Amino acid sequence: MKQLRILRALAVVTSVGAYIMLLMGAIVSKTESGKGCGNSWPFCHGQLIPESMPISTLIELSHRVVSGIDGLLILILTVWSWMMFKDNMRVKTLGFMSLFFVVLQGGLGALTVVFEGEFAKKFALALHFGFSLISFASVILLTVTLFQLPKQLSVKDDQPISKGMKIATWGLAAWTYVIVYTGALVRHADATMGCGYSFPGCGTTLLPDFTSLAGIHMLHRYGAYSMWLFSLLFLIGILKAFRDRQDFVRGGWMAFVLITLQALTGIITIKTGGQLVAALVHTTIISVYFSVISYLCMQGGWPWKRSLKEAELPANPMVN
Structure with a gap:
C-alpha cells in the first residue's frame, strides 16, 4: 500500500x-x-x-x-x-x-x-x-x-519466551538506563578525566569518595563493567535456551558486540583525554545498544503475560 x-x-x-x-x-x-x-x-x-x-x-x-x-x-x-x-x-x-x-x-x-x-x-x-x-x-x-x-x-506462538528470560531482558534494559544516567552525569559534571589516564582502576584507589570527580567517574565505570558482564550472561542464556528464536539470538549477539565496543571507546576516550570524536562514538554505541535491548523487550513481551505454551519452557533462562 x-x-x-x-x-x-x-x-x-x-x-x-x-x-x-x-x-x-x-x-x-x-x-x-x-x-x-x-x-x-x-x-x-x-x-x-x-x-x-x-x-x-x-x-x-x-x-x-x-x-x-x-x-x-x-x-x-x-x-x-x-x-x-x-x-x-x-x-x-x-x-x-x-x-x-x-x-x-x-x-x-x-x-x-x-x-x-x-x-x-x-x-x-x-x-x-x-x-x-x-x-x-x-x-x-x-x-x-x-x-x-x-x-x-514479531513473537511466534510456537517459540515463546519464558517469563525468566523476559524478566532478564527488561532487567537489563532498566539497568542499562540507570548506567546511562551515570555516564551523562560524568559528562555534565566534567568528570571524564576524573581518574586521569588511569585504567581500569582510578590510580591507586579503587573506591574513591563518590562525591568527588574521581568517585563520579568510577561509579559509572563500575556500572559499565557490570553491563558487560550482564550482557555476556544474557547472551549465554539465549544460546542455551532460545537458540530457535533468531530475533533473540541476533539481538543477544548484537548487544554483546556493542557493549564490548562501548567499553573499548570508553577506554579510548580516557586515553585520548576525552576527545570529542571518541565521546560521540561512545554516545552512538550506547544509544544503539539500548535500542537493541528495547527491541528484545518488545519482541519478548511483558514479563507478566504468558502464552499457552510458555509453561513448557524452563523458568530459568540459563537452563535448557
Whole structure:
C-alpha cells in the first residue's frame, strides 16, 4: 500500500533525525555550548537569527533547529501512525512515548537554559539525555513495528519466551538506563578525566569518595563493567535456551558486540583525554545498544503475560 510505504519512509527519516538530535545534544554538552544562546529560549539571544555567531552559538542554535524539525517529524509520524493503525496498541504506545519524551526532554533543556542559576543543572542535563534516549529508542521501535506490519513479524506462538528470560531482558534494559544516567552525569559534571589516564582502576584507589570527580567517574565505570558482564550472561542464556528464536539470538549477539565496543571507546576516550570524536562514538554505541535491548523487550513481551505454551519452557533462562 502506497500510504504505508510513505509512512515507513517518514519513519526512517525521523529515526535518522532523532539520532542527529541525540548526537547534537552530546556535542553541545562536550563543547560546553549550552549557554551559546544566553538565557533566552526558544530564541537565541532574544533573536530568531542572532547577529553575532561564535562557535558556541552556532552549535547551540543548530541543536535547537534540529530538535525542532525532528520534533515536528515525530508529531506527524505519531498522528499518522495512530490514524492508520487505530487498533494497534503497540503503535499507539510507541508513538505516544516518542512524542511525550521528545517534548519532555525539550522542556527540560529549556529549563536548564532559562533557570540555570536556580536549577540543579548537572542532574537536569543528565535527565535531559536520558529522556532523549527513550525518545530515540521509541522512534526506532515504532519504525521497526511499521515495517513488521501488517504481517506482524514479531513473537511466534510456537517459540515463546519464558517469563525468566523476559524478566532478564527488561532487567537489563532498566539497568542499562540507570548506567546511562551515570555516564551523562560524568559528562555534565566534567568528570571524564576524573581518574586521569588511569585504567581500569582510578590510580591507586579503587573506591574513591563518590562525591568527588574521581568517585563520579568510577561509579559509572563500575556500572559499565557490570553491563558487560550482564550482557555476556544474557547472551549465554539465549544460546542455551532460545537458540530457535533468531530475533533473540541476533539481538543477544548484537548487544554483546556493542557493549564490548562501548567499553573499548570508553577506554579510548580516557586515553585520548576525552576527545570529542571518541565521546560521540561512545554516545552512538550506547544509544544503539539500548535500542537493541528495547527491541528484545518488545519482541519478548511483558514479563507478566504468558502464552499457552510458555509453561513448557524452563523458568530459568540459563537452563535448557
